[in-house]
Amino acid sequence: MDFLDVPTVLKVSAVFNLMAALAWLMLAQTFRVAPRAARLMAAGHLLRIASQGCGECTAGWPLLLRQAVPAFGLLASVTLLTLALRHMLRSRQRVHDIAWVGGLGALGIAAGLASGSGLAPQLACTAGVALLSLLAVRDLVRGIGGQLSPVVTACMTLPFAALAALSVGHVAALLLLPGWGDHGLDGEPPTPARVVLWFVVTAGITLSLIALLIWRVISRIQHLTYRDPLTGALSRRAFEQALAEAQAQLQRGHGFALVMIDVDHFKRINDEHGHAAGDAALQHCVRLWQAGLRAVDRLGRLGGEEFCALLPLAAPQDLPTAMAVAERLRATLAAQPLHWKGVELPLSASFGVALPATDDPRGESGLARADAELYRAKAEGRNRVCAAPEFHGLAAA
Incomplete structure (x- = not known):
């Protein structure tokens, strides 16, 4: 079909990459959404325009330039896209592997150009692209595999897997088909099938990263909704929801305990050292x-310096285990003071432990009993654990 001739598809691909680059730049500069990853994506799309070639428009270029621009451009473009993906996933893995693959690929291209070979630069570039694509597949599986469904994970990794497959196929053709590496060096345009495949893969990678960005934004909104912004503990609403779910499971024999926690003398920290020190103390x-x-386990901030932990139990009446956990939390805090602006601030907390009631769908009775034990711990001198109803407070060591 005429509208799928090679020059037309190349122009459509160039326009698509240009629009994608502008969109990513707008996300980075105007909306400040994943700015580092978005800038890398924009640069990758711009380099893709330079690397895809345009048939007759390069026919008058020197041979060295016709080899260098597509090879370096494609390798740099895929390197930037792989870096953008890792930033978007907020991976803790360092980028040494990406840098090594990109760097060795660039060295291979440069060595091939210096030797006058038409085959070596293409081999180095395509092999580097294949390895980078496989790294991207691995990063996606590790980053979202446990959080999204297998179908969604497969759909998001498919474009990178397709790029790896195309690259491996191209390497095989370069090695096994005589004269394959000479295509494009004499001004001959790439085949329509190859141009269309590369465009589809490029668009698929872009859509995959857009979907990843949307998922990241949604996850951030959920985090702000369900997490306390200061401490990262569950918000009161999220904790109440977790408590209601635990109460529903209680009918099926899945027990839990509630541990109410209150930081001792918190007002004194605010009064003597300021609210910034108080915030640091809560975070600590x-x-x-x-x-x-x-x-x-679930730890929620109910308000101010008051927290509550929900501890699933192996046995519904296993209060001693819950008390042991509370005592461990108490001792850990007492043993590790907060270091604030050169000042050591000792911290302690009081704990109240209680088991839930089966006829309490919202868990209000269990919270009230744990809260009563918390007040008893404070009345008995603070920095201790009290439990209801059978157990008595564990005095601080």
Whole structure:
């Protein structure tokens, strides 16, 4: 079909990459959405325009330039897209592997150009693109595989997997088909099928990263909705929802305990050192407590310096285990003071532990009993754990 001739598809691809670059720049500069990743994406799209070639328009270029621009441009474009993906995933993995693949690929291209070979630069570029694509697939699987459904994960990794497959196929053609590496060097345009495939893969990668960005924004909104912005603990609303879910599971024999926590003499910290020190103290407490809890445990901030932990239990009446956890949290905080602007601020907290009632769908009765034990711990001298109803307070060591 005439509208799918190679020059037309190349122009459409160039326009698409240009519009995508402008859109990513707008996200970075105007809306400040993932700015670093968005800038990398914009640069990758602009380099893709330079690397895709335009058939007859390069026929008059020197041979060295006709080889260098597509090879370096494509490798740099995919390197930037892979870096953008890792930034968008907020991966803690360092970028040494990407830098090594991109750097070795560039060295291979340069060495091939210096030797006068028409095959070596293409091999180095395409092999580098294949490896970078596989790194992107691995990063996506690790970054979203446990948080999104297998179908969604597969759809988002498919464009990168397709790019890897195309690159491997191109490497095989370069090695096995005589004269394959000479295509494009004499001004001959690429085949329509290849141009269309590359355009589809490029568009797919862009759509995949847009979907990833949307997921990241949604996750951020959910985090702001369900997390306390200061400490990172669950918000009161999120904790109440978790408590209601735990109460529903209680009918099926899945027990839990509630541990009410209140930081001792918190007002004194604010009065003597300022509210910034108070905020730092709350963050310090939550950081220590979160480190001492399991992944299935839930810690929520109910307001001010008051927190509550929801501890799933192996046995519904296993109050001693809940008390042991509370005592460990108490001792950890007491042993690790906050260091604030050169001043050591000792911190402690009081704990009240209670089991829930089965006829209490919202968990209000269990919270009230745990709160009563918390007040008893404070009345008995603070920095201790009290439990209801069978157990008595554990005095601080």
